Amino acid sequence: MDKKLLGIDLGxxxxxxxILTEAGEVQQKxxxxxxxxxxxxxxxxxxxxxxxxxxxxxxxxxxQFIGIGMGTPGSVDIEAGTVIGAYNLNWTTLQxxxxxxxxxxxxxxxxxxxxxxxxxxxxxxxxxENEPDVIFMTLGTGVGGGIVMNGQLLHGIAGCAGEVGHVxxxxxxxxxxxxxxxxxxxxxxxxxxxRVARQLAEEYAGGSKLKACLDNGEDITSKDVFELAExxxxxxxxxxxxxxxxxxxxxxxNLGNTLNPSxxxxxxxxxxxxxxxxxxxxxxxxEFTFPQVRxxxxxxxxxxxxxxxxxxxASLAK
Amino acid sequence: MDKKLLGIDLGxxxxxxxILTEAGEVQQKxxxxxxxxxxxxxxxxxxxxxxxxxxxxxxxxxxQFIGIGMGTPGSVDIEAGTVIGAYNLNWTTLQxxxxxxxxxxxxxxxxxxxxxxxxxxxxxxxxxENEPDVIFMTLGTGVGGGIVMNGQLLHGIAGCAGEVGHVxxxxxxxxxxxxxxxxxxxxxxxxxxxRVARQLAEEYAGGSKLKACLDNGEDITSKDVFELAExxxxxxxxxxxxxxxxxxxxxxxNLGNTLNPSxxxxxxxxxxxxxxxxxxxxxxxxEFTFPQVRxxxxxxxxxxxxxxxxxxxASLAK
Numbered sequence: 001m002d003k004k005l006l007g008i009d010l011g012x013x014x015x016x017x018x019i020l021t022e023a024g025e026v027q028q029k030x031x032x033x034x035x036x037x038x039x040x041x042x043x044x045x046x047x048x049x050x051x052x053x054x055x056x057x058x059x060x061x062x063x064q065f066i067g068i069g070m071g072t073p074g075s076v077d078i079e080a081g082t083v084i085g086a087y088n089l090n091w092t093t094l095q096x097x098x099x100x101x102x103x104x105x106x107x108x109x110x111x112x113x114x115x116x117x118x119x120x121x122x123x124x125x126x127x128x129e130n131e132p133d134v135i136f137m138t139l140g141t142g143v144g145g146g147i148v149m150n151g152q153l154l155h156g157i158a159g160c161a162g163e164v165g166h167v168x169x170x171x172x173x174x175x176x177x178x179x180x181x182x183x184x185x186x187x188x189x190x191x192x193x194x195r196v197a198r199q200l201a202e203e204y205a206g207g208s209k210l211k212a213c214l215d216n217g218e219d220i221t222s223k224d225v226f227e228l229a230e231x232x233x234x235x236x237x238x239x240x241x242x243x244x245x246x247x248x249x250x251x252x253x254n255l256g257n258t259l260n261p262s263x264x265x266x267x268x269x270x271x272x273x274x275x276x277x278x279x280x281x282x283x284x285x286x287e288f289t290f291p292q293v294r295x296x297x298x299x300x301x302x303x304x305x306x307x308x309x310x311x312x313x314a315s316l317a318k
Numbered sequence: 319m320d321k322k323l324l325g326i327d328l329g330x331x332x333x334x335x336x337i338l339t340e341a342g343e344v345q346q347k348x349x350x351x352x353x354x355x356x357x358x359x360x361x362x363x364x365x366x367x368x369x370x371x372x373x374x375x376x377x378x379x380x381x382q383f384i385g386i387g388m389g390t391p392g393s394v395d396i397e398a399g400t401v402i403g404a405y406n407l408n409w410t411t412l413q414x415x416x417x418x419x420x421x422x423x424x425x426x427x428x429x430x431x432x433x434x435x436x437x438x439x440x441x442x443x444x445x446x447e448n449e450p451d452v453i454f455m456t457l458g459t460g461v462g463g464g465i466v467m468n469g470q471l472l473h474g475i476a477g478c479a480g481e482v483g484h485v486x487x488x489x490x491x492x493x494x495x496x497x498x499x500x501x502x503x504x505x506x507x508x509x510x511x512x513r514v515a516r517q518l519a520e521e522y523a524g525g526s527k528l529k530a531c532l533d534n535g536e537d538i539t540s541k542d543v544f545e546l547a548e549x550x551x552x553x554x555x556x557x558x559x560x561x562x563x564x565x566x567x568x569x570x571x572n573l574g575n576t577l578n579p580s581x582x583x584x585x586x587x588x589x590x591x592x593x594x595x596x597x598x599x600x601x602x603x604x605e606f607t608f609p610q611v612r613x614x615x616x617x618x619x620x621x622x623x624x625x626x627x628x629x630x631x632a633s634l635a636k
Contacts, residue, residue, distance in 0.1 A: 133474050147576070149472045149479070156451050156578025158614035161467070166575045166608040168568060178608040250486060254572060257484045258465070260474025290484040290496040296476035 004060070006107065007314030008047065008070040009114070009306075012036065012088030015047060017054070018310035022066065022318065024125050026311070030054060040090040044097055048104030067108040068101065069316030071117030071309050075159065081111050110316040114309060116153050116162060119146025121312025122265045126303040131262040135255055136302070137164050139248075139270035143185040143192070149259060164255065165189070169247040184251045188244055190270055193222035197240045208236035226273035241280060249284020256289045256297040267302030274301060322378070324425065325632030326365065326388040327432070327624075330354065330406030333365060335372070336628035340384065340636065342443050344629070348372060358408040362415055366422030385426035386419065387634030389435030389627050393477065399429050428634040432627060434471050434480060437464025439630025440583045444621040449580040453573055454620070455482050457566075457588035461503040461510070467577060482573065483507070487565040502569045506562055508588055511540035515558045526554035544591035559598060567602020574607045574615040585620030592619060 002021055009016040012034060019028040032050050035042040051068070055061070074086025081098020083091055101109045112120075119136035128134035132151040138144050143165030147154045154161040165185035166178050173182025174195060186192050201214045210228050213220055229237035252264050264285075266278060282299040289297065304311060320339055327334040330352060337346040350368050353360040369386070373379070392404025399416020401409055419427045430438075437454035446452035450469040456462050461483030465472045472479040483503035484496050491500025492513060504510050519532045528546050531538055547555035570582050582603075589595060600617040607615070622629060 131475070133472075133479075149467060149474075150470050152468050152470075154451075154467045154577060156467075156611075156614075157449070157580040158578055158610050160578035160608075160610050160614070161451075161576065163575055163578070163608065163611075166611075167572050168575070168606045171564075171568065171606070176608075180606065180608060183608070246489075250489065254485045255576065257481055257486070258479065258573065258576065259472060260476055260478035260481070262475040288486045288489070288498065290478075290481065290494075290498060290501070292476050292478045293474075293481075293484075296474075296478070 003066045004064055005066055005314035005317045006051065006068040007310035007312070007317070008068065009117070009309030009313055010034070010043070010047075010070060010072045010089070011114070011309075012073065015043070015050070016306070016310050017050065018307075018314060019058075020311065020314045024311065024315070026307070028054070028058060029310070034089065036088070036090045039092070040086075040095070043089060043091075044095065044100045045104075048101060051105050062106040065107045065317075067110060067317030068105065069110045069112075069117070069313040070097070070101075071114040071313045072097070072111060073114055076111055076113045078110075078112055078155065078159075081109060083111070108317070112153065112316055113159075115144035116146035116155075117312040117316065118267065118308040119148055119162065119265075119312065120153060120315045121304055121308035121310070122267065122302050123148045123312075124315050125311050126308060127265040127300040128263050133259065133261040135164075135259065135261045135264045137252070137264060137266055138268035139188055139190070139266065140268035141190055143189050143268075147259065149261070164251060167251045167254070169250050184247060187247045188251075188270070190222040193225050193240065193244055193270065194220055196243050197225050197236070200239050200243065201236060204236050204239070206235055208234050210234050210237045210240070222270050223272065226276065230273070230276045241277075245277065245280035246284050248281045250288050252281060252285045252299060253288025256285065256293040260293050260297055262296070263298045263300050265300050265302050267308065271301055321384045322382055323384055323632035323635045324369065324386040325628035325630070325635070326386065327435070327627030327631055328352070328361070328365070328388055328390045328407070329432070329627075330391065333361070333368070334624070334628050335368065336625075336632060337376075338629065338632045342629065342633070344625070346372070346376060347628070352407065354406070354408045357410065358404075358413075361407060361409075362413065362418045363422075366419060369423050380424040383425045383635075385428060385635030386423065387435070387631040388415070388419075388427070388429045389432040389631045390415070390429060391432055394429055394431045396428075396430055396473065396477075399427060401429070426635070430471065430634055431477075433462035434464035434473075435630040435634065436585065436626040437466055437480065437583075437630065438471060438633045439622055439626035439628070440585065440620050441466045441630075442633050443629050444626060445583040445618040446581050451577065451579040453482075453577065453579045453582045455570070455582060455584055456586035457506055457508070457584065458586035459508055461507050461586075465577065467579070482569060485569045485572070487568050502565060505565045506569075506588070508540040511543050511558065511562050511588065512538055514561050515543050515554070518557050518561065519554060522554050522557070524553055526552050528552050528555045528558070540588050541590065544594065548591070548594045559595075563595065563598035564602050566599045568606050570599060570603045570617060571606025574603065574611040578611050578615055580614070581616045581618050583618050583620050585626065589619055
């Protein structure tokens with residue numbers, strides 16, 4: 001009988017689980033709440049209990065699994081299978097995730113950070129079309145990413161490979177939480193888009209609903225900015241989208257010039273702006289890449305949404 | 319008996335050969351002139367003849383070799399073992415390098431482009447200290463490079479991975495031969511350094527030997543600029559070095575933020591400026607990297623000089 005993969009996407013509010021065939025077909029899905037109380041000490045036991053419960057529910061045995069893969073926030077030691085500094089889980093001290101889950105389930109366990117795992121998912125079953133060289137960029141509260149080259153995730157010497165949110169796109173730009181200036185994240189995360197809107201609004205004199213909202217002290221989201229730009233052709237909102245996509249195109253362009261992947265996949269909440277966003281990133285991407293890269297590296301929207309995490313996590317176990 | 323590796327570094331003026339142990343010790347070295355006449359049609363036959371001649375000289379047989387590896391200018395199809403568009407060799411049409419050399423020597427043959435092969439050399443036996451993640455950047459007539467991650471060369475979908483010379487460091491910068499603007503190569507190649515000197519000289523009003531030379535229409539090289547800056551403290555020359563190293567630090571910083579290699583190795587003719595250059599690139603590298611990368615990725619000078627090519631080429635055959 002074909003063996004299965006078990007993928008886990010550990011997040012600050014829910015833990016998602018999926019059982020997949022080796023070919024990547026999702027056969028079962030479920031999720032539980034993430035209980036972050038007591039320094040997150042319930043999380044791993046809850047995961048173990050949930051796995052064992054569902055295996056018994058489905059009449060499955062540990063021997064039927066090739067392995068479990070998990071994506072997690074925080075800093076991951078992929079060799080040791082430990083996690084530290086996942087603040088949305090209240091994991092401030094070193095967590096022995098791999099050894100506990102292997103002991104509790106009798107299934108081999110592999111772990112990586114959530115952005116890397118989402119990159120694996122989009123590469124395997126999403127916009128990456130299972131090509132060997134795919135970069136994933138997620139535009140959400142922050143900007144993160146993962147890089148797959150020659151079919152393998154890149155980690156780098158300290159596990160920071162793929163941290164595309166901290167690429168410097170403007171040496172004189174906004175200060176970033178990381179301590180340096182002009183990171184992509186400061187202008188292309190959900191809060192970054194609003195930051196750019198506030199900056200441009202200060203100098204903007206014409207008529208604009210976005211300008212009026214900001215001047216009235218209303219809470220504006222990046223979604224509002226993209227909707228005003230796309231649906232109402234708001235002049236200021238269009239300028240904001242232009243500036244944000246200029247920086248995204250510059251960052252994607254330099255990823256292309258350096259790594260020449262088949263695809264750079266754009267995901268995360270901000271990417272809900274869809275083709276309106278993608279086409280504008282692509283315009284600047286083409287401006288900032290040399291001909292061979294311009295013609296071979298594609299800019300695509302993510303296709304798996306929330307499922308990228310569990311699918312990519314499952315692929316870790318292969 | 320231990321088997322050997324044969325490395326070939328094919329250049330526009332000479333072809334360098336070396337026989338190495340599997341551990342990378344150079345045991346024999348020789349070179350021949352590159353005969354680019356008749357559309358470069360003598361090059362491959364000359365290489366075959368030279369290999370066979372030296373093998374017989376040393377009393378060695380094809381069976382004693384694991385393989386031959388070669389670095390070449392031009393566009394390489396590493397699977398097919400073919401080269402096209404190597405203009406300094408007069409190779410404008412497709413060259414069947416692999417099949418001819420394997421037929422002529424009875425030794426397995428592997429090929430890659432010269433910058434990638436130099437990256438392999440510096441990674442294996444040079445400043446890269448045989449770490450799995452090493453980036454090599456060569457500052458010469460142009461700016462090229464090669465990227466090794468997880469111990470493997472990266473090529474990308476169209477073979478352009480590692481083309482760090484075409485990273486955009488200034489969206490409003492100089493036009494590049496590639497057709498876009500602000501490529502690292504336009505400011506950090508040997509001619510790029512002189513271009514920056516001319517640009518800054520136009521606005522510079524103070525006393526400067528560099529300014530006087532440029533105003534007198536003297537031919538200035540990047541070496542002159544670095545010497546005037548380091549040895550004479552020439553004010554304009556120091557400004558040029560500052561600007562060039564700002565862009566190099568920005569490009570290296572973003573390579574670090576994206577890939578987090580253990581080392582970025584700086585080689586090529588311009589790197590003869592040594593620690594004076596390296597320390598200034600490092601200063602800006604630290605400004606443009608987030609803390610974990612700043613602390614884990616090192617900027618080093620190349621250590622193998624001209625030998626990087628043959629050594630890296632030999633490692634292709636492993």
